Amino acid sequence: MSTQALIYLFVGLSFALYIGIAIWTRAGSTKEFYVAGGGVHPIANGMATAADWMSAASFISMAGLIAFMGYDGSVYLMGWTGGYVMLALLLAPYLRKFGQFTVPDFIGTRYYSKVARTVAVICLIFISFTYIAGQMRGVGIVFSRFLDVDIELGVIIGMCIVFFYAVLGGMKGITYTQVAQYCVLIFAYMVPAIFISILITGNPIPQLGLGSMVNDGSGMYVLEKLDQSLQLMGFGPYTDGSKSMIDVFCITAALMIGTAGLPHVIVRFFTVPKASDARKSAGWALVFIALLYTTAPAVAAFARLNFNNEVNNTSYEQAPEWFRNWEKNGLIAWVDKNADGKMEIEKGDPFKGAPDFADGTGPNGHRLLTNEIDSENGNEVYVDKDIMVLANPEIAKLPGWVIALVAAGGLAAALSTAAGLLLVISTAVAHDLLKKTFKPDISEKGELLAARVAATAAIVVAGVLGIYPPGWVAQVVAFAFGLAAASLFPAIFMGIFTKGMNKEGAIAGMITGLVFTFSYIAYFKLMNPDANVAENWLFGISPEGIGVIGMVLNFAVALVVAKMTAPPPAEIDALVESIRVPRGAGDAHAH
């Protein structure tokens, strides 16, 4: 069977599986729709959380980013795993004991205030939409490269699939579909990683392969060899980053704390039967996530090594087939600056901006560009970092079924995250805005219908953002984590650990953290991108890491304001007492 036929087969089978599960597990009540009835086994929930968490960005982009960032890529690895320790230890068991449906539920009840609830809903919707646009884009990229359809059509197919199981199945359908999606995506990630590790080092375990010797007889370790080859091309060594220590520190912290404050992650811990299961479930989630996250740095290093070996100083006429394939998709480009017909890689940009292809081909058969050449350096090769994972099986000359598997895995990662986010958005609208704020007398049936309508609307908006990605989408992913860290996390944390925190303090804190972080990112990313250099940053902290300062401000303002205003009423004291002990969690239910 040809690779193309295999891709259709694998993707088709995985889609049929997801839809089958959705029909089998569809939701009948709001409780099933919001929190899967509160009866999901901790290990199953751990898998679903892992699939929910690992997005198109984790599956497709992360290893590519690390490949080009080297040590600096550690911010993603530590940041996106360390947050689970905070979740398991500081938030999840207490929120589960609290026992309602959503994050705004907790903030609204703990701070006895509709204003606090509404602020939380606004944070949640903003965070979730930023995130979801990226997922739909990921779906589009996979479809266009592997299934030969337009990105637009790809996004629409993805929307239909997600619509089917998110709207029909609610949290229940999503949870069990995500378990299946986790299996597909982790298998698809590990198989090529193991093959490549064997190819390069002879060690089948990628985590160990990364610390082993290259089996080309040179007697050098993988990282040593990579450091050396990059330095020959004028880059800094792979194992040493270029970001300042304070920036690495703050970005890691912002990603960790942001992870612990992301609503679509937190809500997963409302689905298990007991408070102690919430801890266990966070542990399992991290195990399933760590499997991919400890493999990614190995994939990154192998991919960079392979890429350099195969491309640097090779004449275009002998360029490997995958190079031309991805050039066709516009994700690789080559300009022959010194007209020697060879592709040379060096530090720096080959030309200004993203590639803008002209019609026709050059003397070597490569695609011509209209971009202005950057003549300050000798780099001739443009490569979109997103392709490293997708192209890896081709670069390593793996069989067609592995390539098909990666396509199915990338789609599983993007769809599972999109579904989880859609659910959080629809819950926030139907439950927090409609039922708890504007129309408290709505019936259970009416609320369920509203949740489904909201989910449908959210899918359409997400799809439009995926088809016509506004320029700012890629620019503002930092928003999601920074805002979650600066707004939601401190409010939840103090709600559990500081009995004296009152509504005035929490609201003032959330708004301070939100406004400060939002303004800082908006200034450097949207209004004045030219000023986005280290000299202009506050304490040398980039917009990606500024959420940490926002969080500190949030804590400080909240504590000062709470000191100056009336303490919370006695029943809140009792509420905090009761969430602190695990006994009597019972079902997740509406109070």
Place this chain on the structure above:
Amino acid sequence: MSDDESKVAPADNGAAGAYWRENIRLLISLMVIWFLVSFGAGILFRPFLDQFHIGGFPLGFWFAQQGSIYVFMALIFFYTWKMKRIERKYDLDD
């Protein structure tokens, strides 16, 4: 961030209070380890640790891209196990 726990209000007397204090003590020690393996070994002390190697890994680099994640997993499961024991001791388990 690991010292945020110090802001905790004093808990009431009785089993629930003793349980909570023991929980906080455990939380603080685990969050210190959490901080040391990631922000410590992986970032602040990395330049120093990189002079040592395990296999082909500079040690600080290993902590940043592998080791910290393994410790994170161990921390959560240790906490789960230890909390279950503390809850049984105070008869507060679920």
